[in-house]
Amino acid sequence: MSYRIDRVRAEDGERCRTLRLQMLQDTPMAYLETYQDALDRPAEEWDSRAARNTKPGNTGYVAVDESTGAWVGAMHAYVPGDDPEIAWLVGVWVHPDHRGGKLGVTDRLLDAVVAWSRTEPAVSRMLLEVHESNTRAIAYYERRGFVRTGRTTPYPLDPTACELEMELPLG
Numbered sequence: 001m002s003y004r005i006d007r008v009r010a011e012d013g014e015r016c017r018t019l020r021l022q023m024l025q026d027t028p029m030a031y032l033e034t035y036q037d038a039l040d041r042p043a044e045e046w047d048s049r050a051a052r053n054t055k056p057g058n059t060g061y062v063a064v065d066e067s068t069g070a071w072v073g074a075m076h077a078y079v080p081g082d083d084p085e086i087a088w089l090v091g092v093w094v095h096p097d098h099r100g101g102k103l104g105v106t107d108r109l110l111d112a113v114v115a116w117s118r119t120e121p122a123v124s125r126m127l128l129e130v131h132e133s134n135t136r137a138i139a140y141y142e143r144r145g146f147v148r149t150g151r152t153t154p155y156p157l158d159p160t161a162c163e164l165e166m167e168l169p170l171g
Contacts, residue, residue: 003105005112008060013047019071023093029131032156061112063105072098075109079120087117089128110144117170125170129163131155141166
């Protein structure tokens with residue numbers, strides 16, 4: 001299989017919606033909204049989410065299966081206004097049929113986001129939060145150099161669970 005990594009464009013609202021619904025069906029614990037909430041959002045919300053990726057301090061990348069043109073994965077990052085030294089990695093997902101180190105989709109997406117983060121003038125580290133039960137994701141992030149910071153936050157959709165904060169120094 002052959003993949004390319006594209007930046008999300010402002011006009012990609014409908015494609016963002018389709019991908020997000022797949023994400024929520026596959027790994028609901030990994031996101032802070034339910035499938036039904038996402039399904040109920042108006043088209044304008046999806047257009048806004050897509051456009052946000054093109055604004056300063058924000059980015060989003062998708063993996064495209066070149067044989068079909070389908071979006072098969074995504075990663076996004078943003079620099080919060082209150083701390084320009086951090087890039088937050090969010091909205092991470094790769095379709096189950098396109099996962100695995102041999103295919104390299106996840107690595108290529110993360111490489112694109114890390115490269116973008118390094119172009120942001122003050123960013124020195126990348127942070128993410130991952131559900132404590134998402135062992136596959138935790139193992140991947142650790143293989144890529146992320147370390148647990150020791151901070152946790154209650155998972156908003158189930159406060160009996162928590163999200164682990166992980167960090168990747170970008171120096």
